[in-house]
Amino acid sequence: MKRFLPAAVLLPLTLLLSGCSGSSAAEDSSGGAGGNIAGKGSLTLNVGDQKGGSEAVLRAAGELDELPYKIKWSTFTSGPPLLEAVNAKAVDIGSVGNTPPVFAAGSDSKIAVVAATHGDSSAEAILVPKDSPLKRTADLKGKSVAVAQGSSAHYLLVASLRKAGLDIDDVKIKLLQPADALAAFTSGRVDAWAVWDPYTSQVLRGGKSRVLADGNGVVNGLGFQVAAPSALADKEKAAAIGDFVERLRRAQDWVFEHPEEWAKVWAKDTGLPYEVALDAVRRTYGTRVPVAVDAAAIASEQKIADTFAELKLIPRRFSFADYVDDRFNKGLPPSTSPARGYGKAGS
Template identity: 80%
Template sequence: MKRFLPAVLLPLTLLLAACSGTSSADDSGGGGGSVDGKGSLTLNVGDQKGGSEAVLRAAGELDDLPYKIKWSTFTSGPPMLEAVNAKAVDVGSVGNTPPVFAAGADSKITIVAATHGSSRGEAILVREDSPLTRTTDLKGKSVAVAQGSSAHYQLIASLKEAGLTLDDIEVTLLQPADALAAFTSGKVDAWAVWDPYTSQVLQAGQGRVLTDGEGVVNGLNFQVAAPSALADKAKADAIGDYVERLRRAQDWVFDHPEEWAKVWAKETGLPYEVALDAVKLTHGTRVPVALDQLAVDSEQVIADTFADLKLIPRRFDIADYVDDRFNKELPPSTSPARSYGKASSR
């Protein structure tokens, strides 16, 4: 088992950096394809492998489209939002941190939809034989984390809850592949990361959870659109329809976790058992929710935190980057995440 984990995880560094607030030079997007629907309108959608297109197709939500979709595949959220800013992408899905970095850079982006899910997959991991048993034990220890990622914020928030700050630990800024090597070799004492990496480490028996993000981070994911697309009535209508299809697809995932795990495993190269654990731990728990004041306030906390740390260049009001026209009759952003019970790796 200890041999299979690095081989599986390495390609995922190109797949699941959506939570990352930084990107390498080759994270510029590319690939993709198109889905032909009725009508002449084409909606340009940003995606990641095993992401929106895969789940929409699996749920049958790409049938009878009243418009066409041109997909562009990106390796992480930040370059996708760069494409949104450049009007090359009309809408795309990201985690809770990339919009903060994009808005901090004064990019032209607008958050238009949200889901709320479990944050149990956002975890600080330690090796099985580690003497560390609680967050306060991290004082003076080294922790690997991807800079500007949702895991970075979860680390900060978890430390704060334990009465610590980043100054109390040795932060080692590493992307997942390098972090895994440092973690398993003992070069760092802990690793702050997100699912499915969390599920992979637990499945391989190479670590355990010291603490996770449940009750610490907001558990939100977003659809982010280009303001220019929202200003075009036809495109805005298409974005509204697209968002609604994604909401129905998310409901389908909850009702069909095993079926979606098979699709996701095939799309991403994850072992089925890891994919199923990740679905039950995080990805299948998401509930479509309203972009309400509570969501805005929780994102403002993230924005202010990174501004205070000078990881983004300015302070700003996240409300200036939110459009709630597609809220409909959705539950509040703090609605409980769906639960399958404990995933098998727990």
């Protein structure tokens, strides 16, 4: 089978750090684009980040100017290891997708979900080659599908199969991290790939793939800021966390208002082609709305938790509400608020 994209175009994605799955140790940032940022006062907030993540967007939006505290950034490949660091008190707060907190809480990690965004779910997708005979989710029966374990796409796959009347055992699941899944998909070693942006945007931009099913009406489109309970119990750190999440909310508004400017920054920071970055901003990242961690968000996450517990992919059943701290909701709109939109992304 022909490769879908030139290797030179695919390479940046294999290096891109994803917010949804995987495992890796952290690397402390240092120098101009990381490390300790001078601020007023002696407090240091330890923030877990991912390449092209919170630090990049806060800096681009001007929200790192005149900080009343210092930030020490630690870079992770994905959500699960970031939450391991939160549990170990090595990180005070960090951004993850909708599924890593479920797996962390399922292992009884010491975490607290403190802030949320709601965005468009169309980039949570099951992709197939453009000339694939598969036309609907039900056609996946007996086929091989690549997905990262514990990722938001993992739940997308499970929920999409159930919606189509299939069970997870009806398909051949290949648990692969994004770089390996990308190689398997582009070389034809799997029939489909359940994934998220910016991978969705890059593969679709190549013109040789299409969406079999996406997350609209299937996944909740939520992303979270997750903090260490020990940091929240510290009065000064809790105040800094409140300020930090407020800055992120303003930065998210800035992204929506300046998609091209942010895409340029994001492309430079991650190595993504500008066109792919802009597609991903318009399809997913710029659509996010800061929302409350409310009863609807908790119920939606509980559904994910119950699903994975039923499949015995997490070790126990638990109440997701026990892992939420809603002190920073501050009159935010409900978690079901519509995502913002730019119109159709990509070509």
